[in-house]
Amino acid sequence: MNEIGMDSRTLRELLEAGHPDRAEQMLAEIHPADLGVVLADLTQEETRAVIDLLFAQRRAASMLAELPSELLPQVFEALTDQRISELLTRLEIDDMLLLMDHVPDERREKIQQWLPQDKRHELRHAELYPPESAGRVMTTNLLALDQKTTAQQAINSIRSAGDSKEAVLYLYVVDGEKCLLGVVPIRRLVAAPPETPMAQLMTPASISVAAEADQEEAARLVARYDLLAIPVTDSKNRILGIITVDDVIDVLTEEATEDIYHLAGLSEEDRVFTSARVSIRKRLPWMMLNLATAFTAAAVVGFFEATLEQMVSLAIFLPVVAGVGGNGGIQTLTVITRAIALGEIEFSTGLRAVGKEMIVGLTIGLTAGAIAGLIAYLWQGNPWLGGVLLVAMVITMTIAGLLGAGVPLLLKSLDQDPALGSGVLVTFFTDAFGFFSFLGIASLMIHYLT
Amino acid sequence: MNEIGMDSRTLRELLEAGHPDRAEQMLAEIHPADLGVVLADLTQEETRAVIDLLFAQRRAASMLAELPSELLPQVFEALTDQRISELLTRLEIDDMLLLMDHVPDERREKIQQWLPQDKRHELRHAELYPPESAGRVMTTNLLALDQKTTAQQAINSIRSAGDSKEAVLYLYVVDGEKCLLGVVPIRRLVAAPPETPMAQLMTPASISVAAEADQEEAARLVARYDLLAIPVTDSKNRILGIITVDDVIDVLTEEATEDIYHLAGLSEEDRVFTSARVSIRKRLPWMMLNLATAFTAAAVVGFFEATLEQMVSLAIFLPVVAGVGGNGGIQTLTVITRAIALGEIEFSTGLRAVGKEMIVGLTIGLTAGAIAGLIAYLWQGNPWLGGVLLVAMVITMTIAGLLGAGVPLLLKSLDQDPALGSGVLVTFFTDAFGFFSFLGIASLMIHYLT
Numbered sequence: 001m002n003e004i005g006m007d008s009r010t011l012r013e014l015l016e017a018g019h020p021d022r023a024e025q026m027l028a029e030i031h032p033a034d035l036g037v038v039l040a041d042l043t044q045e046e047t048r049a050v051i052d053l054l055f056a057q058r059r060a061a062s063m064l065a066e067l068p069s070e071l072l073p074q075v076f077e078a079l080t081d082q083r084i085s086e087l088l089t090r091l092e093i094d095d096m097l098l099l100m101d102h103v104p105d106e107r108r109e110k111i112q113q114w115l116p117q118d119k120r121h122e123l124r125h126a127e128l129y130p131p132e133s134a135g136r137v138m139t140t141n142l143l144a145l146d147q148k149t150t151a152q153q154a155i156n157s158i159r160s161a162g163d164s165k166e167a168v169l170y171l172y173v174v175d176g177e178k179c180l181l182g183v184v185p186i187r188r189l190v191a192a193p194p195e196t197p198m199a200q201l202m203t204p205a206s207i208s209v210a211a212e213a214d215q216e217e218a219a220r221l222v223a224r225y226d227l228l229a230i231p232v233t234d235s236k237n238r239i240l241g242i243i244t245v246d247d248v249i250d251v252l253t254e255e256a257t258e259d260i261y262h263l264a265g266l267s268e269e270d271r272v273f274t275s276a277r278v279s280i281r282k283r284l285p286w287m288m289l290n291l292a293t294a295f296t297a298a299a300v301v302g303f304f305e306a307t308l309e310q311m312v313s314l315a316i317f318l319p320v321v322a323g324v325g326g327n328g329g330i331q332t333l334t335v336i337t338r339a340i341a342l343g344e345i346e347f348s349t350g351l352r353a354v355g356k357e358m359i360v361g362l363t364i365g366l367t368a369g370a371i372a373g374l375i376a377y378l379w380q381g382n383p384w385l386g387g388v389l390l391v392a393m394v395i396t397m398t399i400a401g402l403l404g405a406g407v408p409l410l411l412k413s414l415d416q417d418p419a420l421g422s423g424v425l426v427t428f429f430t431d432a433f434g435f436f437s438f439l440g441i442a443s444l445m446i447h448y449l450t
Numbered sequence: 451m452n453e454i455g456m457d458s459r460t461l462r463e464l465l466e467a468g469h470p471d472r473a474e475q476m477l478a479e480i481h482p483a484d485l486g487v488v489l490a491d492l493t494q495e496e497t498r499a500v501i502d503l504l505f506a507q508r509r510a511a512s513m514l515a516e517l518p519s520e521l522l523p524q525v526f527e528a529l530t531d532q533r534i535s536e537l538l539t540r541l542e543i544d545d546m547l548l549l550m551d552h553v554p555d556e557r558r559e560k561i562q563q564w565l566p567q568d569k570r571h572e573l574r575h576a577e578l579y580p581p582e583s584a585g586r587v588m589t590t591n592l593l594a595l596d597q598k599t600t601a602q603q604a605i606n607s608i609r610s611a612g613d614s615k616e617a618v619l620y621l622y623v624v625d626g627e628k629c630l631l632g633v634v635p636i637r638r639l640v641a642a643p644p645e646t647p648m649a650q651l652m653t654p655a656s657i658s659v660a661a662e663a664d665q666e667e668a669a670r671l672v673a674r675y676d677l678l679a680i681p682v683t684d685s686k687n688r689i690l691g692i693i694t695v696d697d698v699i700d701v702l703t704e705e706a707t708e709d710i711y712h713l714a715g716l717s718e719e720d721r722v723f724t725s726a727r728v729s730i731r732k733r734l735p736w737m738m739l740n741l742a743t744a745f746t747a748a749a750v751v752g753f754f755e756a757t758l759e760q761m762v763s764l765a766i767f768l769p770v771v772a773g774v775g776g777n778g779g780i781q782t783l784t785v786i787t788r789a790i791a792l793g794e795i796e797f798s799t800g801l802r803a804v805g806k807e808m809i810v811g812l813t814i815g816l817t818a819g820a821i822a823g824l825i826a827y828l829w830q831g832n833p834w835l836g837g838v839l840l841v842a843m844v845i846t847m848t849i850a851g852l853l854g855a856g857v858p859l860l861l862k863s864l865d866q867d868p869a870l871g872s873g874v875l876v877t878f879f880t881d882a883f884g885f886f887s888f889l890g891i892a893s894l895m896i897h898y899l900t
Contacts, residue, residue, distance in 0.1 A: 033674045068794075159641040168637050169619070169678075186636055187618050191609040223703070224483045226696035228619070228678060245695050246676035249702065253673065256706035257788055260713070264784040265777070272789035273802075276809045283781060283810065287774065287818050294773035295825060302766045302829075315765035316752045319881060322769065323744035324737065326776075327715070327874070331733060334714040338707055339722035352723075359726045360733065368737050375745060379752075424777070431769060 008041040015049055024053045032059070032066040039071055048078040055083070061090035064099060070273060072102040081107055085114030092139045093126050094247065100127075134218045135211035137251065138232040138241030144172045145198055147181060152194035154184070169228040169244070172205075173198045178238040180205045180231055208233045211240050218243050219251040220343060259341050262419035263334065265290070286424070293428035297322075300432050304439035311450050313380055314442055317372075317389055321438045324368055325396035325430035332357045332404025333426050337419045340412055350409040354402060361401025362394060369393030384448040392438035400430045458491040465499055474503045482509070482516040489521055498528040505533070511540035514549060520723065522552040531557060535564030542589045543576050544697065550577075584668045585661035587701065588682040588691030594622045595648055597631060602644035604634070619678040619694070623652045628688040630655045630681055658683045661690050668693050669701040670793055709791050712869035713784065715740070736874070743878035747772075750882050754889035761900050763830055764892055767822075767839055771888045774818055775846035775880035782807045782854025783876050787869045790862055800859040804852060811851025812844060819843030834898040842888035850880045 014023040027050065030038070039047060054060035064087055067075065076084060084103070088096050088111070100123065103111060112120055122140070129135030143161065145154055154171055161168070171189060173182040182202030192201055208231045209218040222230050222245055229242045258268055265286040270279050301308075301318065308314055336353060339345040345353060369390040377386030403426050408418035442449060464473040477500065480488070489497060504510035514537055517525065526534060534553070538546050538561070550573065553561060562570055572590070579585030593611065595604055604621055611618070621639060623632040632652030642651055658681045659668040672680050672695055679692045708718055715736040720729050751758075751768065758764055786803060789795040795803060819840040827836030853876050858868035892899060 031675060033676070155640050158637065161641075186640065187608065190605050190636060190640055191611075223696075223699045225481060226483070228695070245678070245699075246673075249673045249695075249699065252699065252702060253706075253792070256703075256710075257792075260706075260710050260784055260788055263710070264781050266781055266784055270785060272785055272795050273799075273806075276806050276813070279785075279806070279810045280813050283814060284817060286781075287777065287814050288821075290774060290777045291770070291818050291822060294770040295822070297769040297773065298766045301769060302763070305762060305766065308762045308765055312755060312758045312762060312765075313752070315758055315762075315768065316748045316755065318765065318768060319747040319751060319772065319885070320741070320744040322772065323747065323877070323881065324740060327737065327740045327877075330873075331714050331716055331736075334710055334716055335720060335722055335729075338710055342703070342707075345722050349723075356723075356726050356729070360729045363726070363730050364733060364737050367734060368741050371738075372741060372745070423780075427773070427777075431773065435769070 008038045011038060011050070012042065012046060015046060020049075020053060023050075024057065027053055028057055028059075032063045035063045035066065036068045036071055039067065039075065044074070044078045047075060051075065051079060051083075055087075058090075061087045065091055065095035069098075069102055070271065072099070073104075076103060076107070081110045082114050085111045089116060089119050092141050093122055093241075094137050094139050096123060097126050097136055129211055132215050133211065134209045134213045134215055134232050134243060135240070137215050137218070137247050138211070138243050139247075140241045142172060142231075142239070142242045143168055144174045144178065144239055147173050147175070147197065147199035147202070149173075149198045150194065151189055151192040151196045151198075151201065154189055154198065155194075158186075170242075171198070172231060172239055172242075173202045174239060177236070180208060180233055180237055180239045183231070185228075205231065207231075208237075208239075209243070210235070215243075215251050216255055219248045219255070222248040223252065255341065258417075259337060259419050262417060262421070263330075263337065263423045265421060265424050289421075290424055293424060293431075297428060297431040297435060300435045301439065304435075304443055307439055307443040307446060310446055311442070313385075314439065314449075317376060317385075317438065318435060320372055320389070321392055321396055321434035322431045324372070324393060325400050325434040326427045328361055328364060328397045329400035329404040329426040329430040330423065332361065332401050333408060333422055336405045337408045337422070340408060340418045345409075350405075350413075354405040354409065357401035357405040358398055359401070361397040361399075361404075365394040365397025366390075368397070382449060384445060385442075388438065388441045388445060388449070391441055392434065395437040396430055396434040399433045400426070403429050458488045461488060461500070462492065462496060465496060470499075470503060473500075474507065477503055478507055478509075482513045485513050485516065486518045486521055489517065489525065494524070494528045497525060501525065501529060501533075505537075508540075511537045515541055515545035519548075519552055520721065522549070523554075526553060526557070531560045532564050535561045539566060539569050542591050543572055543691075544587050544589045546573060547576050547586055579661055582665050583661065584659045584663045584665055584682050584693060585690070587665050587668070587697050588661070588693050589697075590691045592622060592681075592689070592692045593618055594624045594628065594689055597623050597625070597647065597649035597652070599623075599648045600644065601639055601642040601646045601648075601651065604639055604648065605644075608636075620692075621648070622655075622681060622689055622692075623648045624689060627686070630658060630683055630687055630689045633681070635678075655681065657681075658687075658689075659693070660685070665693075665701050666705055669698045669705070672698040673702065705791065708867075709787060709869050712867060712871070713780075713787060713873045715871060715874050739871075740874055743874060743881075747878060747881040747885060750885045751889065754885075754893060757889055757893040757896060760896055761892070763835075764889065764899075767826060767835075767888065768885060770822055770839070771842055771846055771884040772881045774822070774843060775850050775884040776877045778811055778814060778847045779850035779854040779876040779880040780873065782811065782851050783858060783872055786855045787858045787872070790858060790868045795859075800855075800863075804855040804859065807851035807855040808848055809851070811847040811849070811854075815844040815847025816840075818847070832899060834895055835892075838888065838891045838895060838899070841891055842884065845887040846880055846884040849883045850876070853879050 011023055011026060051060050054063050158168060169186055171184040175181055182204050184198060184201045188201055207221055207225055211232050211234060218230055229244045231239050232241045233239055261268055267282040270282040372393060373386035373390035376389045377383050407422045407426055412418040461473055461476060501510050504513050608618055619636055621634040625631055632654050634648055634651045638651055657671055657675055659671060661682050661684060668680055679694045681689050682691045683689055711718055717732040720732040822843060823836035823840035826839045827833050857872045857876055862868040
């Protein structure tokens with residue numbers, strides 16, 4: 001790992017000591033992706049000064065596009081509407097969209113008015129695509145050429161495009177209607193004799209994604225076929241834009257976070273350095289749901305209060321039934337939701353997965369139940385108690401396998417997020433079934449137990 | 451999404467009907483990444499026939515490199531040692547290493563003997579790098595040029611390398627000692643006047659990764675700086691290889707799976723279609739650990755058996771304390787481990803995170819505790835019981851915040867995986883503390899409660 005070699009304290013000192021030139025030089029050397037660490041610690045006044053310096057270097061826009069979104073409110077506050085729209089103008093449409101999403105509602109209208117007409121039009125157009133769709137993350141910055149174009153002509157057009165086509169990795173070959181015909185990797189272009197036409201160099205375009213498709217689908221195709229970019233097309237196969245692999249990495253990272261978060265019942269905006277106030281607000285509704293399920297499980301226990309009166313020591317084993325069942329359910333749930341996320345499972349193969357998980361649950365239930373039953377017997381001196389615990393654990397673990405696999409598959413078949421809320425649901429059901437089977441069997445056998 | 455347009459049934463029919471030419475054509479049209487779906491359903495005999503056809507097309511090696519690792523045992527079984535080593539010879543070193551890892555131990559020696567000497571040597575050398583290091587996933591297939599090389603000469607060398615340098619995205623500029631000086635993106639090469647020397651085109655190389663570094667570090671740098679490949683260097687800054695972005699995506703996906711799995715106490719080999727036998731074997735040790743912690747929590751309840759004798763209805767509220775506390779702990783744990791995985795948190799800022807999570811836990815504990823207390827009061831008609839539940843939940847949730855944040859940070863500072871086992875640990879402590887505080891306070895207040 002390379003030293004960033006720059007921190008906010010040094011920068012602040014340079015700014016305060018009236019050395020904007022040296023501060024400017026420091027900033028010139030920093031990579032856009034490393035600016036976040038530096039900006040996070042600056043005051044509003046200092047942030048503005050830094051952005052002004054970056055602006056003079058024509059680097060403010062690219063820096064802004066790389067900032068972690070938690071920092072954007074602070075940066076936007078330090079800038080005028082006009083300055084923000086100047087920055088947005090310099091960005092590609094996907095970055096522009098992303099930043100606009102973080103502009104406070106009351107400023108959005110004014111900032112849009114400062115944009116040049118073509119940019120404003122482009123932005124309005126892009127905002128028509130559904131959230132998290134391929135159309136939202138694509139850039140329209142691509143080179144589309146006719147199939148008669150020669151390799152040399154293509155190279156010339158790359159040359160004349162200059163730095164604005166920094167991201168060119170593939171050339172796209174289109175017909176008169178802008179319909180996508182094929183793809184030429186830039187490496188192949190370089191290696192080709194200058195007079196070769198595109199038609200001869202291209203690989204027929206077979207992989208593309210619709211603008212309305214989920215960004216996750218685009219990301220999966222790029223990952224699966226080891227692409228550097230994927231073309232985004234409309235219903236008539238006209239090329240609208242491309243999604244590059246760096247954005248795909250962001251999408252995949254975001255989706256992994258979403259999966260991990262949803263299993264725990266967390267909202268994506270609830271990050272490590274989100275204010276406590278926001279985190280509390282985001283977590284409270286889930287906690288209320290959790291409270292409701294916990295009280296339902298408690299009601300199951302309450303239902304057997306008479307049995308507990310007769311044999312208080314049964315209460316001791318409730319954490320064992322619930323703990324083991326909950327753990328088994330979450331394990332199964334994790335395996336299945338991850339497989340769904342990676343596209344390894346469909347509903348058809350899902351039944352096989354449910355069957356497997358029930359067998360796994362049953363076997364682990366038998367093993368863990370036998371050990372738990374033995375401990376209970378030795379501890380309380382009652383073999384029947386051990387037997388009840390064993391049977392309850394086998395039932396609970398089998399149900400944990402069924403629900404841990406079935407709940408996410410069911411949610412998926414209903415076009416819902418398979419991870420969202422399934423953790424709470426599965427834990428609740430394993431708890432409730434666990435208590436019910438343990439205390440239920442115990443009440444039936446109560447004269448053997450006491 | 452594009453139709454794959456091929457399935458194992460059609461292929462099987464073509465093979466059985468004695469149409470190897472048509473089967474061959476079908477195979478020629480399939481993308482390497484899509485072969486897995488087809489192979490999964492074939493018998494050993496059929497697998498061998500398919501591999502033979504692919505081999506004739508010189509595509510067997512690339513197909514093999516793309517197969518999901520669960521299928522490799524089946525494929526290897528269908529092939530002779532010699533055939534496997536022929537396939538390996540055609541692969542780049544990173545893919546060769548990956549496949550060798552899946553060769554059964556008893557065949558490894560023999561397969562290596564069939565390899566040409568240079569390949570055998572290369573393999574032995576690469577195996578010296580630690581598992582999951584950058585050196586293991588790099589390819590040595592790169593173009594390194596002297597800084598005096600002109601753009602035209604560079605283009606010529608790409609041309610003469612032909613298809614073997616399919617992956618060329620950057621040219622690396624090195625000095626006489628092979629030390630890395632700079633990087634020239636192929637796009638810039640194309641746009642440059644033919645006589646421009648590399649020295650003038652290159653960006654000084656500032657981002658690289660040591661061969662011994664964790665593959666995750668390389669992946670993070672690529673993701674952070676939006677690279678298409680990262681150079682891997684030795685301690686003297688000599689370029690050894692490169693890691694390309696498609697491998698980075700694999701590493702990031704694998705690491706995300708690992709994180710999600712470790713939170714649930716799962717082993718990476720325990721996938722959705724792993725045999726039930728393997729899944730059981732992998733999960734049982736964790737279940738035993740879980741059983742041990744569950745019995746410890748049970749012992750805490752057992753410690754207060756006398757209190758429970760006096761007031762059985764206390765047992766009803768144990769699931770509430772444990773459920774809410776466990777949920778709070780897992781939420782905090784998820785936020786913190788994800789932040790660690792994404793490199794958003796260091797131990798220095800960790801204390802701030804612990805503080806925040808304790809405040810969040812305390813506040814949610816107060817809110818949820820007030821509601822739970824009220825319900826308990828209305829249900830059991832005893833205001834003191836509500837109060838005990840409130841206090842116990844505040845204590846439990848605050849501890850959940852402390853441990854949910856503290857345990858992964860502590861594991862990280864000890865150079866351990868912050869996710870591994872922390873779920874079991876945090877749930878255990880919140881359960882135990884929850885039971886202890888609830889039943890402990892209840893025993894102190896027992897004459898108000900009964």
